[in-house]
Amino acid sequence: MTRFDHQPSFMTGDEFSIPTFSLLDPEGVLYEGASAPALERDHARRLYKAMLATRLLDERMLAAQRQGRLSFYMQCTGEEAAIVGATAALDERDMIMAQYREQGALMYRGFTIDEFMNQLFGNELDYGKGRQMPVHYGSRKLHYMTISSPLATQIPQATGYAYGQKLAGDGLCTLTFFGEGAASEGDFHAALNMASVHQVPVIFFCRNNGYAISTPAVEQFAADGIAPRAMGYRMHVIRVDGNDALAVFEATRRARVIAVEQNKPVLIEAMSYRLAAHSSSDDPSGYRAKSEEETWRLKDPVLRFRKWLTRQEWWSDDEQSELEESLRREVLDTLKRAEKRAAPPLDSLITDVYAEVTPELTRQLDGLKRHIRRYPEAYPKGAKSLDLDIAPAASTDEEV
Amino acid sequence: MAKMNLLQAINGALDIAMAEDDKVICFGEDVGVFGGVFRATSHLQEKYGKARCFNTPLVEQGIIGFANGLAAQGSVPVAEIQFADYIFPAFDQIVNETAKFRYRSGDLFNVGGLTIRTPYGGGIAGGLYHSQSPEAYFTHTPGLKVVVPRNPYQAKGLLLAAIRDPDPVLFLEPKRLYRAATGEVPEEDYQLPIGQAEITREGGDITLVGWGAQMEVIHKAAELAEEQGIDCEVIDLRTLSPWDSDAVVESVLKTGRLVISHEAPLTGGFAGEIAATVAERCFLYLESPIRRVTGLDTPFPLVLEKEYLPDHLKIFEAIRESVDF
Numbered sequence: 204m205t206r207f208d209h210q211p212s213f214m215t216g217d218e219f220s221i222p223t224f225s226l227l228d229p230e231g232v233l234y235e236g237a238s239a240p241a242l243e244r245d246h247a248r249r250l251y252k253a254m255l256a257t258r259l260l261d262e263r264m265l266a267a268q269r270q271g272r273l274s275f276y277m278q279c280t281g282e283e284a285a286i287v288g289a290t291a292a293l294d295e296r297d298m299i300m301a302q303y304r305e306q307g308a309l310m311y312r313g314f315t316i317d318e319f320m321n322q323l324f325g326n327e328l329d330y331g332k333g334r335q336m337p338v339h340y341g342s343r344k345l346h347y348m349t350i351s352s353p354l355a356t357q358i359p360q361a362t363g364y365a366y367g368q369k370l371a372g373d374g375l376c377t378l379t380f381f382g383e384g385a386a387s388e389g390d391f392h393a394a395l396n397m398a399s400v401h402q403v404p405v406i407f408f409c410r411n412n413g414y415a416i417s418t419p420a421v422e423q424f425a426a427d428g429i430a431p432r433a434m435g436y437r438m439h440v441i442r443v444d445g446n447d448a449l450a451v452f453e454a455t456r457r458a459r460v461i462a463v464e465q466n467k468p469v470l471i472e473a474m475s476y477r478l479a480a481h482s483s484s485d486d487p488s489g490y491r492a493k494s495e496e497e498t499w500r501l502k503d504p505v506l507r508f509r510k511w512l513t514r515q516e517w518w519s520d521d522e523q524s525e526l527e528e529s530l531r532r533e534v535l536d537t538l539k540r541a542e543k544r545a546a547p548p549l550d551s552l553i554t555d556v557y558a559e560v561t562p563e564l565t566r567q568l569d570g571l572k573r574h575i576r577r578y579p580e581a582y583p584k585g586a587k588s589l590d591l592d593i594a595p596a597a598s599t600d601e602e603v
Numbered sequence: 604m605a606k607m608n609l610l611q612a613i614n615g616a617l618d619i620a621m622a623e624d625d626k627v628i629c630f631g632e633d634v635g636v637f638g639g640v641f642r643a644t645s646h647l648q649e650k651y652g653k654a655r656c657f658n659t660p661l662v663e664q665g666i667i668g669f670a671n672g673l674a675a676q677g678s679v680p681v682a683e684i685q686f687a688d689y690i691f692p693a694f695d696q697i698v699n700e701t702a703k704f705r706y707r708s709g710d711l712f713n714v715g716g717l718t719i720r721t722p723y724g725g726g727i728a729g730g731l732y733h734s735q736s737p738e739a740y741f742t743h744t745p746g747l748k749v750v751v752p753r754n755p756y757q758a759k760g761l762l763l764a765a766i767r768d769p770d771p772v773l774f775l776e777p778k779r780l781y782r783a784a785t786g787e788v789p790e791e792d793y794q795l796p797i798g799q800a801e802i803t804r805e806g807g808d809i810t811l812v813g814w815g816a817q818m819e820v821i822h823k824a825a826e827l828a829e830e831q832g833i834d835c836e837v838i839d840l841r842t843l844s845p846w847d848s849d850a851v852v853e854s855v856l857k858t859g860r861l862v863i864s865h866e867a868p869l870t871g872g873f874a875g876e877i878a879a880t881v882a883e884r885c886f887l888y889l890e891s892p893i894r895r896v897t898g899l900d901t902p903f904p905l906v907l908e909k910e911y912l913p914d915h916l917k918i919f920e921a922i923r924e925s926v927d928f
Contacts, residue, residue, distance in 0.1 A: 274728045325906040333906030336730040352732035353689055354661060387660035389692060417637035418658045490637045546906045556901045567869070567899050571910060578916050585910040 221430045223474055224454055225444035229502055231510025240453035244517050250291040250448060251512055253311035254283040254505050255523075256530055260306065260319060261479070263534045268483040272542055273323055277338045279304050281446075281478030284504030285410050287311050288451030289378060289471070292459060298364050298377040300348045300357040303338055304410070304477075305380045312345040316533050320541035332555070333547040355381060355388035358407065362398040362468070365405035369466055376404040376462040378455070383472075384415025386429050398468035399436040406458050407470045410445065412477035417490035433470040445473030446504035449511065475504070549575070549588040604787045609780050612755035612788050613643045613720070616762040617681060619792050621651050624679060626716070627766065629656045631666060631683030640685055641722060641781055667693035667719065671700050674714035674771070681766060687723035687775060688732045694740070701771045702746030717771040718762070722778035723751075724816050725866055725898075725912060730905035736815075736867040736898075741773050742844040742876070748772040749843040750797055751815035755786045760795030761841065768797055777816035784819075800847035802854070804837035809860035809922055812851055812877060814840040817864050817913070824918035833926055843873055851877060852884045859890035860925045864913050869897045891928035894921040 226237045233239060242250075261278040268276040279286060286307035290299065299308050306319070318330075322340050325333030330341060331349060341349025348364075351357065361379035368375045385391065386409055398405050409429045413420050426432070433440030439461055443454040451473055458469035476499040480487050487496070512518035549572065553564040572589060579586035579593045586593050607615070620627045629644055635658040638645030648656040659666050663684055670682040684690045690697070697719070705713035725734035741749050748770050752758035758776065765772035777784075803818065804825055813821045818839050825835035836854050840846055855861050861881055863874035874895040881893060896913040904911050 334731060334902070334904050336728075336733070336905060339730075352730075353691075384661040387662040387665070389662060389664050415632070415661050416640060417633045418635075418661070422635070422658045423660050485640075549907065549910065552899060552904055552907050552911060553901055561900075563870070564900055571899070574917060574920060575910065577920070581914070581916055582910050584907060 216426060216431055219431060219434065221427060221440070221442050223442045223444050224450050225447050226450040226453065227447045227507055227511050229507055231507050231512075231514060240449065240456065242449065242452060244515070246291065247512060247515070247517055250287055250311065250452065251508055251518065252526065253287045253291075253307060254448065254508060255526060257283050257287065257307040257310045258505050259527065259530045260310070260316070260534055263531065263538070264323060265479070265483060267538060272538075273337060275337045276323070276483045277304055277481075278479035279307050281499060281504065282410055282412055282475045283307050284448035284508060285408075285445035285451050285473040285475050286380065288448040289380075289408055289455040289473070292452045292455035293378060294375060294459075296346055297375050297459070298346050298348065298361070298368070300361045300364065300377060300379040301350060302354065302357065302381045302385060302410075303350050303352065304382070306338065306340065308380070309340055309342060309345060309347055312342075312347065314340065314342055314345060314347075316537045317541070318342070320537045321544070324541045324544065325546070326541055326544035327547050328544060329547065332551045334551075355385040355390040357381070358385070359390050359394035359397065361405050361407070362394045362401075362403050365398070365403045365462075366401055369402075369404050374463055376406060376459060378406040378408055380408050380410060382415060383409055383411040383413075383420055383429055384418065384423055386432075387423055395432065395436045395438060395468070395470065399438050402466045403468055404462040404466050405468045406455065406462055407468065408455070409470065409472045410475060411472055412445075412475045414477050414481070414491070416481045416485060417487075419491070428472055428474070430470065430472040438468050438470055440470040440472070442472045442474065445475030446502045446507060448504060448508040476502070545587060546584040549585050605790050606785055607755055607788050608782050608785045609752075609755045609758050609776070610641060610643050610782060612759040613762055613776065614645055614647075615788070615790070616759045616766070617644060617647060618650070620679075620681070620763060620766045621647060621655065623792070625655075626677065627655070627679045627681060628673065629681045629683070630659050632659060632661055632685050634658055634683050639683060641778065643720070643776075644683065663689055663692040664696055667696035667701065670717050670719070671696060671704065671714050674717040675704065675712050677716070679716040679766060681718045681720060684719060684721040686733055687721040687737050688735045690721055690737065697741070697747065697773070698744050702744045704746075704771075706746060714771050715769040718765045718774055719772070720762075720774045720776060722781070723775045724777050724779055725903055725908060726779040726816070728905065728908065729903075731902050734903040734908075736775075736865060738775060738843055738865075739867060739871055739873045742846075742873050746771070747844060748797060749775065750841065751775045751777070751843060752841070753777070753815055753818040753839050754780070754784050755788045757795060757839075757841065759788055760793050761797065763792065764794040764797050767794070772797070775815065779816050780819070795841070798842045798845050798847060800838050800840045800842075800850035802836065802850070803839050804835060806834040806836035806858070808834040808858055809836070809862065809925055810851065810854040810858045811835050811837045811918070811922070812840060812861065812863045813865065814843060817866060820913070820915050821864055821918060823915035824922060827915060827919040828922045831923070833922060835922065846877070848880050848884070851881060855881050855885045856888050859888050861889075862894045862896060862918060862921045862925060864896040864918050866898050866913060868900045869895060870900050872897050891925045894925055896921045
C-alpha cells in the first residue's frame with residue numbers, strides 16, 4: 204500500500220539493527236535468559252564428533268600438503284560450528300549445496316575418511332574421477348551437491364533445486380552455504396529474489412568469516428553485514444553467532460520449519476572467522492595481523508561446544524583423547540592407502556562430457572592412446588592405464 | 604636491463620603507466636593491499652594510493668561494468684579478473700558492452716581506455732576452473748583486442764601498448780610462466796606493437812604457430828625436429844584479434860606446411876580460424892594438411908593433465924607427420 208509523505212525524508216538502513224542470536228558463552232555456559240534447544244544427547248555427541256573430526260582432518264591434510272603429498276587443501280578451521288551445527292538441524296535427505304569450505308557437513312552425514320581421501324588424491328576411487336582439485340567433494344547418497352569452484356553459482360541453483368522439492372511435495376528443503384564475499388556476486392541477489400518471488404523452501408546460509416581471500420569484510424560491503432539484504436527481498440532472516448554450535452543448530456532448525464512448512468526462503472548469517480589461510484596457496488601474514496587471529500582463537504567453536512557437552516555430562520576427557528587418537532590413526536592409515544592407489548583410467552578423460560561419448564571424442568582418445576604407446580615414459584599415468592611397461596622413475600618418494 | 608620474471612614485468616608496466624598518467628586506475632579482487640593473489644599489483648596501492656589501486660567486492664560482472672563506465676568517463680582502467688576461468692559472469696559486460704560501445708554510439712562514446720588483465724592456462728594442477736584458455740570466446744567478438752604475451756619482455760611491452768591502445772584490450776597472462784619465465788627486461792618505458800606477429804625462429808621446412816605459454820612448448824618441439832633435420836619456422840601471434848594473417852601466410856607460402864597449437868579444446872578453437880584463412884590464401888602452396896595440436900574437446904582435467912596437454916612430443920609428432928606426408 205502506498206503511504207505518502209509530504210516531507211522529503213531519506214532512509215539509510217541504519218533504522219534497523221539486527222541482533223546476533225547466541226546461546227553459549229565462550230565458556231560453554233548458557234547465557235542468562237537463553238534456553239537450550241531440544242537437542243538430545245546422542246544428537247549432540249554426533250554433532251561434536253563431526254566438528255572434532257573435521258578439525259583433525261584439516262590439520263592432518265594441511266600437513267600432508269606441506270609435505271608435498273597433496274597438491275592443494277582448504278581448511279574449515281574456525282567455522283566448524285557454523286557448518287556442522289547447521290547440517291545437524293536438517294533432515295538427512297535435505298539437499299546441501301556448498302561453496303568449498305564445508306567438509307564438516309559431509310563429515311556429519313557420514314562421508315568416510317576413505318571417501319575424503321579418494322577425492323583429495325583424485326585416485327581411481329574418487330567419485331569425481333580425479334577431475335577436480337582437492338576438497339571438491341560430492342555425494343549423491345548423502346545429498347551433497349558436487350562442489351564447483353566458481354563462486355556463488357550454487358546459490359541460484361539452490362533456489363531452483365528447492366523449487367523442484369516444493370513441487371515434488373516431499374517436505375524437504377535445500378540449504379546452500381556461501382561466504383560473505385560470494386554474496387557480492389550477482390548470482391546471490393538473483394537467487395534471493397527468485398526464492399522470495401516463487402516462495403521456495405531454501406535456506407541461504409552465509410558464513411561471514413571476515414575475509415574473501417585477502418579482502419576484509421569492510422571492503423566487501425558498506426552495510427551491516429549480509430543479513431539486512433533479506434529485507435529488500437521480504438525474506439525471513441536471522442543472524443547467529445557462528446562459533447556457537449547450539450545457536451546455529453537452533454537457528455537452522457527454526458529456519459527449516461519456516462522453509463518447509465510455509466514454503467518460504469530464509470537467510471541465515473553466521474558470524475565467524477576464517478582462522479586458517481584461504482587455502483594452502485595463501486599466506487594471510489600479507490594482509491592481516493596475527494593478533495587478530497589470536498583473539499578469534501580464544502573463541503574456538505569446537506572447544507566451546509565441548510565445554511557445554513562436558514557440563515551436560517555428555518562427554519568426558521577420556522572420550523576426547525580416545526576419539527582424537529583413533530581419528531588421527533584412521534586419517535594417517537587412510538591417507539597412506541589413498542595416495543598409493545592408481546589414477547583414474549585414461550578413458551575417464553572423455554567420459555561424462557556428454558551422456559554418451561561422441562565419435563569425435565573417441566577419435567581424439569584413440570589418437571592420444573597411439574601417442575602414449577609411442578612415448579610411454581612421458582605419460583606415466585596414461586601408460587599405466589594402458590598397461591604399458593615403463594622404466595621405474597628414480598625412487599625418491601619413499602616415505603621418510 | 605634487469606633480469607625479472609613475468610609477474611615483475613607486468614608489475615613494472617603497471618607502475619610506469621600509473622606514474623605517467625593519473626587516469627590509470629588498477630582494481631580487482633585482492634588487488635589492493637595484498638597486491639593480487641599472484642602479486643602482479645604489489646606495492647601499487649602503497650605508491651599511488653587507495654583511490655587508484657584498490658580491492659573490489661567479489662563480483663566480476665561488477666568489476667567490468669564499473670570499468671566500462673570508468674573508461675567511458677575518460678579514465679584508463681586496468682581491471683584484473685583473478686582467473687580467466689572466472690571471467691564469465693562478466694561475459695555480458697565484455698561482449699555486449701566493452702566490445703560494442705564505440706560502434707553502437709557512432710563513436711560518440713568509447714571504452715578504449717580499458718584493459719582487462721587475466722591469468723589463463725593450465726599446467727599448474729588447477730583442474731577445471733583454474734586452467735582454462737578462453738581466448739576463442741573473445742576472438743569471436745569484434746571490437747575487442749586480444750593480446751597474449753609469451754615472456755617477461757613481451758609482457759611489459761605489450762601491456763604498456765595495451766593500456767595506451769585506443770581500443771579495449773583483453774590481456775591474457777600465461778600464469779604457468781608467472782614465476783617460471785625469467786628474462787632480461789628494460790627497466791624503462793617501451794612498447795611492442797599490437798596486431799603484429801613475431802617470427803621467433805626462422806626456418807624453411809614447416810611453420811609452427813602459437814601464442815603465450817604454448818610458445819615455450821613449440822620451441823621445444825622445434826628443437827626435437829631440428830635433431831631430425833627438420834628446419835622449423837616459429838611464429839608467435841602475440842595478438843589474436845586482430846591477428847596478423849599476413850605474417851602467417853607469408854611464412855606458409857615459403858614452407859608449405861603448418862602446425863598450430865593451443866591448450867584450449869580443438870573444436871571452435873582459434874587454430875581453426877588460422878587454418879581456414881591459410882587454406883584460403885595458400886591452397887596451392889600447401890604440401891600437407893594443416894595440423895592442429897590442441898587440448899581435447901573436454902573440460903580441463905586434473906590428474907590426467909599431462910595426458911591432456913598439447914606438449915612438445917605431440918607437436919613434434921605432428922611436425923613429423925606433416926613433413927612425411
